[in-house]
Amino acid sequence: MELKKTPLYPKHLENKGRMVDFGGWAMPVEYESILKEARATRLTCGLFDASHMGEIRIRGKRALEFLQKVISNDITLTQPGQLQYNLFLNDNGTVIDDLMVYNFGREYLCVVNASNTDKDFEWLKENKLEGVEIVNESGITSLLSLQGPNAYALMKEVIGRDFNSKYMRFAQENINGKLILLSRSGYTGEDGFEIYSSNDDALFLWDLILEKGKKSGLVLCGLGSRDILRVEAGYSLYGHEISDGINPLEAGLAWAVKFNKDFIGKDRLLEIKEKGLSRKRVGFIMQERAMPRQGYTVYAGNAPVGEPVGSVTSGAYSPNLDKFIGMALVDVNCAANGGEIVIKVRDNFYKAKIEKFPFIVPKTLH
Amino acid sequence: MLKFSKSHEWAKIDGSTAMMGITDYAQHSLGDIVFVELPKAGTKVTQSGRLGTIESTKAASELYSPISGEVIEVNKELAGKPQLVNEDPLGRGWMIKIKIANQKESEGLMDEAQYREFVEKEKH
Incomplete structure (x- = not known):
């Protein structure tokens, strides 16, 4: 089967990225050196292509009711403009996937793992309520991740002005007429941004960030350094710390499970909690x-x-x-x-x- | 005399001893090397036999001996600086010195031109 490519694939080749098969996607594991890239992200900043990640939008009259049923956390604890870490769980309490939910007020965006996108989408449709629309936007959405202590200063240069931004919050921004979703978040434990755009705008954003990043010590980073950085930060990865054989309580993710609301997998998890891990x-x-x-x-x-x-x-x-x-x-x-x-x-x-x-x-x- | 194995080790043969390590092509394919596990001095090794393990950020790879003999010296510097294998694979990144058991074995190894050709084929 031919590997899927993100819109930035030509940029990876141009920058001599070492391309590997990552869950069916052709992605750079490194450009020059995994270790150098992992260091640079903590010292200056790194730019990652994360366009393989899946984006699933949930909207409609009963979007909130539906979302609350399928996520382990409680989205009503957030305001519109905030994002929240979440899990999709099986009936038996084990993990289908972990994800970020973006609260847009009347609709929600679930950002899921690349290799689980199709599985998640099917599962959501199976559990769908009347009056809910579930749209898989993965094929039209790109995601760049800019991470590191210099990320904020560089982002100001990219946007061309000062802007308001707080950790785990997002906003729509306009860069040269191109609309982006700018989220202060990431998978490295560093300060940083996740920048969602249409596929059509991804190359423009990449070039702009790279050009402005020359002064900030920006380094292109592949998936190898992303993995080291998330382990340093203690973040779980699906297929490793969480899976359909592991429940969130044993994975140390009880903080993302709210038992005062209903969700799929809750009953079994309560039993597990009662029995002890x-x-x-x-x-x-x-x-x-x-x-x-x-x-x-x-x-x-x-x-x-x-x-x-x-x-x-x-x-x-x-x-x-x-x-x-x-x-x-x-x-x-x-x-x-x-x-x-x-x-x-x-x-x-x-x-x-x-x-x-x-x-x-x-x-x-x- | 510099010789190469099909498993991408080099052997610098000097009389009855050989110094060995991995080639530039090998270190580049492995990526950042973070740990090298080598046998102790005194260990007997055989040609193409397992010699140790190279850990890169991505994977663990077996290291094979290009020649039979006894390990007489180990590059201790690699314990703290495994990156020397990436930076200078044929120099400071050397791994062990072997007292050669059978000189004839080196005839089965490739010279530099042959190895270059071998690598080109492997790339395609």
Whole structure:
């Protein structure tokens, strides 16, 4: 099957992006160096093409009622102009996808994972209420992500004037007659923006940001650095920390689940909550040099090596900490902060320490 | 005498010893290298046998010995600076020195021109 391409595909080739198959999309994993890109995003700023992400709009008379039924969080806690982290859950309480919901007042935009867009769209349609319209706008929407301490100053240059913006808020802006949705948000833990536009305007925005970004130390970033940055920030990724085999309580996402309203999966989650969790997502930092990767077995840290207690869900070398870091799902009895665990890397066992998220607290945030 | 293996290692053969590492093409394909796991001095290795592991940001890759023999020296600098393999794969990014067991084995390896041709084919 031919890979799908974002409107910025020619720009990735032009900039010597190393293209890989990411969930059916041809995306750059890096341009020059994953580590350099991950460093630059924390020191200056980085520009990511995230146009593969899915955008699903929900509108109609009963849009709010429908949305509240399919999301775990409570959108009524936000004002129009705010976005909120959310989960779609199965009846059994496990995760279908995680997403951001943009509150437009009378309608809502769900931004979902690229590889789950079709699945989410079908699931939403199956659960649709009369008087609700569900539109998959993924094919006409582009998304650029500008992240890092210099992102705000650069965005002022791009827009050509000062503008109001707060973390987890969005607004429509006009750049040279082109309408964008400018959201102060991101997947790196840094200050930054997610910039939604029509596919037709994506190349123009890319070029403009790149031109204005020369002074700001802007670096083009691929998906490799995006993954390192989100692990440093302690953010979950579908297929790793969350999936249809993992519920949000064990993934440490209870803050995005509001039991005082109804939603699909609530009953089962309440039962799970009542019974108590058996495992929990933790962050860890390797105490020895070894690269943890998804699927590696985690052992209790007592004796030299104790019983198996879980497995690694994500691992990375953090160039910003010069440490190997990761996340794991482990037995609740081994999940205490500061606790020692052991991770088997091929034939050897290496010590790691459970640490609180995030691993990196940005100097300039919001 | 510089020789190359089909698994993209190089061996600099100097009398009875060989220094080895991975090629520029290999380091470029792997991307940023963050960890190199090498055998200890004294370990016996065989040609094309597993020698260790190279971890890049993207994946773990096996490292194979271009020649049989005994490991007599390991590049300790790589433990703290694995990026040397990216920066200078044929120089400071060398990995181990081997006391060669069988000189004849090197005849099965490629010279520089042959390796260049091999890489060109692999690219297409």
